Amino acid sequence: MRSFACPHCSSLVYFENSVCLNCHSEISYSRRARSLVLTSTGRACANVVTATCNWLVTGDNALCDCCALTRTRPADEDTEGMRAFALTEQAKRRLLFQIDDLGLPLADRTADPAGGLAFDLLSSAREQVITGHDSGIVTLDLAEGDSGHREQMRVQLAEPYRTLLGHLRHETGHWYWEVLVDRPGNTAGFRELFGDESASYAEALKRHYSAEPTGWEDTHVSAYATMHPWEDWAETFAHYLHIRDTSQTAAAFGIAVHGPALESEPEQSEKDFDALIETWLPLTAALNAVNRSMGYEDLYPFVLAPRVLDKLRYVHDLVIAKPEYVPAG
Incomplete structure (x- = not known):
């Protein structure tokens, strides 16, 4: 697993993070960008609570590619x-x-x-x-x-x-x-x-x-x-x-x-x-x-x-x- 940086403040964040602990920005993993991005740039997976999923969905799907x-x-x-x-x-x-x-x-x-x-x-x-x-x-x-x-x-x-x-x-x-x-x-x-x-x-x-x-x-x-x-x-x-x-x-x-x-x-x-x-x-x-x-x-x-x-x-x-x-x- 490679390392990730917060897209807002560049602090170290981890693949599983949904929030940057430094600037408190909401972040999600974009499979298309292969990186953690601001959640506001996309739409969160419907399993955000059910499976603590921090991935964005693609297209009109309710679930991210992984949960699907x-x-x-x-x-x-x-x-x-x-x-x-x-x-x-x-x-x-x-x-x-x-x-x-x-x-x-x-x-x-x-x-x-x-x-x-x-x-x-x-x-x-x-x-x-x-x-x-x-x-x-x-x-x-x-x-x-x-x-x-x-x-x-x-x-x-x-x-x-x-x-x-x-x-x-x-x-x-x-x-x-x-x-x-x-x-x-x-x-x-x-x-x-x-x-x-x-x-x-x-x-x-x-x-x-x-x-x-x-x-x-x-x-x-x-x-x-x-x-x-x-x-x-x-x-x-x-x-x-x-x-x-x-x-x-x-x-x-x-x-x-x-x-x-x-x-x-x-x-x-x-x-x-x-x-x-x-x-x-x-x-x-x-x-x-x-x-x-x-x-x-x-x-x-x-x-x-x-x-x-x-x-x-x-x-x-x-x-x-x-x-x-x-x-x-």
Whole structure:
């Protein structure tokens, strides 16, 4: 995420801000301008209260482009569900900003009814909700908006990292497998690195949860990535977004860490994957050290083995190619 300045007084403001804390101007994010602007220059999203949305709408729409991607949400009387809904929409806005920033192709269900992107954000308080993806529909259990539940699940599943933004990046990554790999006919290169995605997903799921994966660190970014090539891709894709977003944030605030793996200048072409990683690794070491100084666990609890770097490079090459969107079917 890059840094933002108040359009009125030029003070530092954040992507989520709706008011400048210095001059008290009302501000909103304009997707068209890709910047925070004075709210008076446009029209606020109808979810300004419901989802604490600070985006402007385009055209005559009632909802902004990001909120419009949500197909289903909890009922208004579901207080806990709506609280988690607002937190999830906040994370989704950051996801959409990055999708735009990377130039990734995007289509909603209006543009592509059979395979466009949409979100069902559901509360599991009254019914079972399974987080997942199906042909462009991302379903998320809003219980993940509760930090206590999320941490309990992280520990129970022995995961080093679990956040709302991480969930959204992972599940949207499944859709981008269709958009970047399957529809354009890139499956041959994919299978060389990730394996044959035609293998039974049901059998892979059963096998994964019947025994704890071992020895995965040399080939996968996470234990969950070992379950099936689709999950390996989604985990790797999400991790690539983590790297790009955090690196951009660090650069925006002038944070440059010089370590043994960094021999080039921090500012590199977005096409240079090696330079990205050479900048990233010393940064993660510094971030982990800062967290430890505050008494927390490592902020970045991952090790990128050579095979994992190859997979990340594959994702990187597809992203920077700036491909055109191919509709489903």
